[in-house]
Amino acid sequence: MKPRHSQTNKAAIQVICLGSGGGPSEDNVTGLLVRSTATDWARGSLLAVDAGSHLAAITRILEKNLPNEAPAPELPPQDMETDGTSSPTSSPPTRNPIQPKTLPEPIILDNGPFAGLSLPHASARANAAHVVRAHVSTYLITHPHLDHLAGFAINTAAFHATSRPKRLAALPFTVEAIKRHIFNDVIWPNLTDEDGGVGFVSFQRLREGGDIMVGTGEGRGYIEVCDGLGVKGFKVSHGNCMKEPQPTRSQRGSLGSISEPDYSAFKGPDHRNLSIPYVFGTPGEQTPGQSYYSPGVQGRSFTSDPTPQHSVVDSTAYFIRDYDTSKEVLIFGDVEPDSISRVPRLANIWAEAAPKIAEGILSGIFIECSYDDSQPDAVLFGHLAPRHVVAEMKTLAQMVKDEKAARALDRAQRKRKRSSNGLNITMDDITDNKKRNKSVITRSSSMQPRRGSLPLMVPEEESQATTPDYAGTERNTPVPPDAPLQGVKVVIIHVKDTMEDGPHVGERILMQLNEHADALEIEGFGKLGCEFVISKSGEDYFF
Numbered sequence: 001m002k003p004r005h006s007q008t009n010k011a012a013i014q015v016i017c018l019g020s021g022g023g024p025s026e027d028n029v030t031g032l033l034v035r036s037t038a039t040d041w042a043r044g045s046l047l048a049v050d051a052g053s054h055l056a057a058i059t060r061i062l063e064k065n066l067p068n069e070a071p072a073p074e075l076p077p078q079d080m081e082t083d084g085t086s087s088p089t090s091s092p093p094t095r096n097p098i099q100p101k102t103l104p105e106p107i108i109l110d111n112g113p114f115a116g117l118s119l120p121h122a123s124a125r126a127n128a129a130h131v132v133r134a135h136v137s138t139y140l141i142t143h144p145h146l147d148h149l150a151g152f153a154i155n156t157a158a159f160h161a162t163s164r165p166k167r168l169a170a171l172p173f174t175v176e177a178i179k180r181h182i183f184n185d186v187i188w189p190n191l192t193d194e195d196g197g198v199g200f201v202s203f204q205r206l207r208e209g210g211d212i213m214v215g216t217g218e219g220r221g222y223i224e225v226c227d228g229l230g231v232k233g234f235k236v237s238h239g240n241c242m243k244e245p246q247p248t249r250s251q252r253g254s255l256g257s258i259s260e261p262d263y264s265a266f267k268g269p270d271h272r273n274l275s276i277p278y279v280f281g282t283p284g285e286q287t288p289g290q291s292y293y294s295p296g297v298q299g300r301s302f303t304s305d306p307t308p309q310h311s312v313v314d315s316t317a318y319f320i321r322d323y324d325t326s327k328e329v330l331i332f333g334d335v336e337p338d339s340i341s342r343v344p345r346l347a348n349i350w351a352e353a354a355p356k357i358a359e360g361i362l363s364g365i366f367i368e369c370s371y372d373d374s375q376p377d378a379v380l381f382g383h384l385a386p387r388h389v390v391a392e393m394k395t396l397a398q399m400v401k402d403e404k405a406a407r408a409l410d411r412a413q414r415k416r417k418r419s420s421n422g423l424n425i426t427m428d429d430i431t432d433n434k435k436r437n438k439s440v441i442t443r444s445s446s447m448q449p450r451r452g453s454l455p456l457m458v459p460e461e462e463s464q465a466t467t468p469d470y471a472g473t474e475r476n477t478p479v480p481p482d483a484p485l486q487g488v489k490v491v492i493i494h495v496k497d498t499m500e501d502g503p504h505v506g507e508r509i510l511m512q513l514n515e516h517a518d519a520l521e522i523e524g525f526g527k528l529g530c531e532f533v534i535s536k537s538g539e540d541y542f543f
Helices: 006-009 055-063 125-133 149-160 171-182 346-359 386-420 427-447 505-522
Strands: 013-022 029-036 046-051 136-140 168-172 201-205 224-225 229-240 313-323 328-332 362-368 464-467 474-478 489-493 529-536 541-543
Touching: 013 055, 013 328, 013 362, 013 489, 029 229, 029 328, 046 224, 046 313, 055 125, 055 149, 125 136, 125 149, 136 224, 136 328, 149 168, 168 171, 168 224, 171 201, 171 313, 201 464, 229 346, 313 346, 328 346, 346 362, 346 386, 386 489, 386 505, 489 505, 505 529
Parallel strands: 046 136, 136 168, 168 201, 328 362, 362 489, 489 529
Antiparallel strands: 013 029, 013 541, 029 046, 224 229, 229 313, 313 328, 464 474
């Protein structure tokens, strides 16, 4: 482990884990704090991503470095007069001017997740309230389930001492659900600044896929949510309701028959609409001798599926961008694998992430893994198990491989163009080369039988991208080496505690993740390259 100061100096983004679990214990449920290290703990520079656990978790972290109770103040000396004996005599009271209240010296923490933060109080709980009031400016919510929202709702009692309303940022489906079902003067007072509320909370409705009118270049579409950080959110699927959907305005989820938003305005030409796989047989049922990764499932378009339509529960994946360095992390709310989803959306996220990983922009992925592999698909309830996480990482890794191959091909073409010096290169040649460049990106995706399961292997003879020579011959350009996710840290969140004796289920999940990743290498895919980490409340991660 590197010294904290060296990590802080080199890192662009710090993520503090407040809650790593997904229940059933209410004291450790999903909650993160994100900041740009360039802001140097400025007021309003902390972004809370979900807040199932929040103020209490901050207090626990500070208790490791600060006393919970402030020391009793020293009483001022009293003026006493004596008459020559041992007993004092009282003198007439004198009217002293009011003395200004002396504030304690600020404490600058030198260790822990909040190292470098200046705190004005002596006790952990007072300083925790200060962090929430002064430094947390925005709550970025992935979806309106209680284990992602309970801390925020209860902590609103501390918002009265703030200088401005707290901002709750989310996609519109989350904002509307919170307005309708939380701040409705029934479940909780209306503390928002809408519909005649008190005004402690202000909503920021984010546009799915980002706002194309905001930003420039690689930062186009990212919406600023707090000092130094911008976000771009995409819907993901979190299971489906047990009952049939009701066609009302208050429908909280997406209907399976409703088409997804067109992301073509925000993506490159290689990001395609993907057919939705249809899983035959009983979910979670495993034939003896059959691998979890068996790709023998055919995909077909959802629009032709004759099965009844169900209401899909929406969640969100957020790309969070540091404006100072352009570095990013990707944080998921609850999500299910594409392989069993009625409306698979993860492939869209990976298509957005792959170029960022290839370029070295994205190095952190926070994704849930609620259960170990003993949980059958039929009772995942819109969550992931290790077999699904590794399958999704393989899909992402293949996209990164293709992206790196395309970039290597493009560089080779540009190099040959510069060295040709006089050869007759026509516009048709350049156009054909661009088409070949794009085809490298799309090749492996078109071969995959379904998303979220391990895709079919690309034949070995196709692992070399051929580059046409301007003289008419072809040269082989080596595809970048294995381990396409090298340098990416995959932090597992939302682990559901079994509340049983023995090791925590997180240890078993980590072991299974690494076993599945090793199996990929044995089967011929190669190394993923990413590092799996089980999150823990009170830990922090630098990217």
